[in-house]
Amino acid sequence: MTRTSLRRAAAVILAILLLGLPLPAQNLDFTKGRRHFPFFFAPYTARHVPQPSLTNSPRIETLTRDGKLYLSLQDAIFLALENNLDIAVARYGPDIAETDVLRTQGGGLARGAGGVGTATALGGGPVGSFDPTISYSLNWTRRDIPQTTNFITGTNELKTTPMTNNVTISQSFATGTSVSFIFDASRTSTNSLRSSFNPSFGSSMQVGFSQRLLSGFGFGPNLRFIRVAKNNKQISDQTFLQQVMDIISNVKNAYWELVFVREDVKVKEQSLALAERLHQDNRRQVEIGTLAPIEVVRAESEVARTRQDLIVSQTSLLQQQITLKDLIAKNPMDPLLALVEVIPTEAVETPEMPEVIPIQDAIQIAMEKRPEIIQAQVDLKNRGITISAVKNSMLPTLDAFGFYTGSGLAGQINQLALSDPFFTPPDPQFIGGFNRSVTQAWQGDFPNYGFGVTLTIPLKNRSAQADTARALIEERQAQVRYRRTVNSMIVEVRNTQVALEQNRARIEAAEKSRRLFQETLEAEQKKFQLGASTIFQVIQAQRDLSQAATQEVRARVDFKRAQVAFDRALGRTLERSSISVEGAQTGVVNP
Known part of the structure; x- marks a missing residue:
């Protein structure tokens, strides 16, 4: 490695250490602020937020073979x-909520936390900043002032030519306490003959505190926003999981709808084949004179009708593929995906008996897992925290305060004043430089101290009354909303459970209906060949069989959709889809 390369590498490392530039492979946690060590300037630089990836995952290319995308249901879920x-949009919600946690700390x-919470605060905020603050000021002035008398x-x-320096360090705490340290230092040069020192050095050190005793006292009102922000983070997490459950449910439904339309295309193709065969048979019979020509026209009409039904079903197949691609791809127009035919590898077989869960147990499962219920419960906690804080803000403000100040003064004897016959040399303890002045202040040679209380009573107190009343009203509203959410959940659980049982019964009825219509068609075809039936009856039997076959597939797919709805109602969509919460949050899944 050349010296130039070494210098560049050293410069990059130095920039990272001093400026806190983002390092690769960082785990983002926005609830924790960046510290001064080991990167001193890190708190003053923006956090690194990666750019979103808007290209499809490699899994799509892996599952594509010979221009077709072969998908199992689990593959579709992982792709989503x-x-x-x-x-992807919902994943940013918890991160935004974390920034509120950091801000309130x-x-x-x-x-406002990622679509939840609100930036409007009822009552007062914390007593001050929980982050220590250091301020420094420097002021140099040259003054030339005419005097009316030289006495x-x-x-x-x-x-x-005075020059002043000021350093102030302050911080507030969750108890309602504020502390400060102030250091002042000055240097003044003058041409006055009456000044004992030239230059003179002054300094002072002050330590002060204040403590809220009524409004703003204690952890409750001062930690309120931190607790609410952390709760809002939980709400945002649940909002994200709710979005994932909804999308996964949509993917499952779209997948089974794709299976349905593919099976429906096969049914329509079979119907068309039957109509074409009937048409050919009729033409042969007309040619040999055993059937009236009008029957050929009827058969042609049935061929046209079944071909039209096939075209409609094929159109639905193309549309359903587009719907599923939109759910499982970031860019459906990617050349690797746009023209690819989606082939579902799972079929809708006759299911076993549906899961039987007592309704009370099902409701209890939903109460523990449904994101909407958890969100409403956490929101009620936030309402309680807010009410406690606004009640505290109704109290008068009573602050206790105290301070201690040490002062110092030093300087060199003013040489200009020595010619003044009235000049009196200063006390030797004041002769010196800046260090002597600071030592006097630090040792408390010239102390000043005091304490006191400040009482502020807002007459009428209408703002605080309004905030408290609003907080109570909003809590009552949230309680009713929570009950409404629970009731809606109960209704949904009961309805989806009933639908699951009914759709299982529909499958048995649809299978039996299809078998009977198949037997009917075969009987009508034999009778027609023997001259005991008409072309109309054969065509009607074909239509009935086609409709029954479609209804059988529809019943099986509806049962799958009912299972999806039942799992969503119980809040167990993720576990039934083999998805962990971590996998949902990161988007990284391993089959």
């Missing part, structure tokens, strides 16, 4: 987790 843009107000300054043109 990796590529679905609605899920510093004493700020929440800005006071010994000159008619007073010239001074």
